[in-house]
Amino acid sequence: MKLPYAEPYKTKMVEYIKPSTKKQRKNWIKKAHYNLFNLESDKVFIDLLTDSGTGAMSDKQWAEMMLGDESYAGSRSYLKLKKVVKKITGFKYFLPTHQGRAAENVLFSVLVKEGDIVPGNSHFDTTKGHIEFRKAVACDCTIDEAFDPSVHHPFKGNIDPDKLEDVFKNHPKEKVPMVIITATCNSAGGQPVSLKNIEEISTLCKHYEVPLYFDGARFAENAYFIKIREEKYKDWSIKEIVREMFSHADGMTMSAKKDGLVNMGGFIALNDQDIYKKATVYNIMFEGFLTYGGLNGRDMGALAVGLDEATEFDYLETRVEQVAFLGKQLVDYGVPVIQPFGGHAIFLDANKFVPTIPRDEYRAQALAVELYIAGGIRGVEIGTILADRDPFTHKNRYPDLELVRLAIPRRTYSLNHMRYIAAVIKKIYDSRDKAKRGYQIVDEAPIMRHFTVKLKKLKN
Ligand SMILES: Cc1ncc(COP(=O)(O)O)c(C=O)c1O
Missing domain, CATH: 3.40.640.10 (Type I PLP-dependent aspartate aminotransferase-like (Major domain))
Incomplete structure (x- = not known):
């Protein structure tokens, strides 16, 4: 039997992360105009916004x-x-x-x-x-x-x-x-x-x-x-x-x-x-x-x-296989993700996850917000909001893929965190049919709008 990989490090110092209630998160994300970049990090339980500069040093x-x-x-x-x-x-x-x-x-x-x-x-x-x-x-x-x-x-x-x-x-x-x-x-x-x-x-x-x-x-x-x-x-x-x-x-x-x-x-x-x-x-x-x-x-x-x-194998095996572990859990739950899994992130395929939300209501953003409300997990939209408007027609550019990226910081979260993330996503996936409406932009910058965009939730 091939033994599972085990982290080639142990914990010497811990940083507490704050759990919160769904009610609190609904309130916080509303105040943040449904833009995950506007959230204070203390209001996030598991932060998968980026793997850049967010890892733990030895x-x-x-x-x-x-x-x-x-x-x-x-x-x-x-x-x-x-x-x-x-x-x-x-x-x-x-x-x-x-x-x-x-x-x-x-x-x-x-x-x-x-x-x-x-x-x-x-x-x-x-x-x-x-x-x-x-x-x-x-x-x-x-x-x-x-x-x-x-x-x-x-x-x-x-x-x-x-x-x-x-x-x-x-x-x-x-x-x-x-x-x-x-x-x-x-x-x-x-x-x-x-x-x-x-x-x-x-x-x-x-x-x-x-x-x-x-x-x-x-x-x-x-x-x-x-x-x-x-x-x-x-x-x-x-x-x-x-x-x-x-x-x-x-x-x-x-x-x-x-x-x-x-x-x-x-x-x-x-x-x-x-x-x-x-x-x-x-x-x-x-x-x-x-x-x-x-x-x-x-x-x-x-x-x-x-x-x-x-550049040591043991570290890299833990790193890349942790990302793949999350990916595999999601695949086992039937959740649509991009494959093969990337080295630093898992991407949820929002076109297959929530096809019920119209594209012009930013379905990947809607999914990212739902992930935050359901479990305090902060991912990022890689879809129509990020793609900005055409500089000449000023119409939304619709990329082929509408994704939510879950970037995993290095040496930071445990396999239990991965299990938690997968379980939250499964829960959302199981009730996906209820997702009918997304968001409307109420304020946006002329370029790189995703960082500061303000959104309004659309009601059924
Ligand atoms: C492939 C790649 N190149 C360049 C950069 C820019 O690096 P930095 O954020 O350190 O300026 C990034 C950042 O995410 C990246 O992923």
């Missing part, structure tokens, strides 16, 4: 915080981090930044200019934002299977080489400053990219002389999927797989709030000395001196330890 990371060297230039903490980044990624040069989007801002200031095209696999929002801010275009070359929830594919984050080659053939080399592989691919639901695909894309990039970069926010989770799903790498250590992944690229941007196992941080790592030199200028302008880049010395120390811990 005792070794906290110990390293005490050793933080806060010197402006050349601190010991910086040197520790630099050494670990080199060891884990293999890239020659490194610049700390305060988070992932800051790394994008600095690197793209060097590489991306007006009229450029930047191909990749469903760029993350901030990546796309930084590209479009420079009046360039982010071109999505993800494989078609990624967009069909009924298709089971082990690596739905893969880039389609034919789509990428079309971009290379149809644009002069000078207009394509880089290709970005996001691993795992957050926008495609935390789906991984295979090493076979990375190799293939790298060969194509070399042929067309276009640099290849990683958005590595969840690179370790990606390496775990490679180990368990790609036969050739089953006996490799995670650290070996990570080195192999990055050996095919020219550099990376990193949001350390995910697989760096810290609450704040980021970096750029790359091989080209000339690009590094140019990037240092922007880093100093936007982030701070190049040996701290917006981070405290103690944060850099904690990140150095976090990167090492995040």
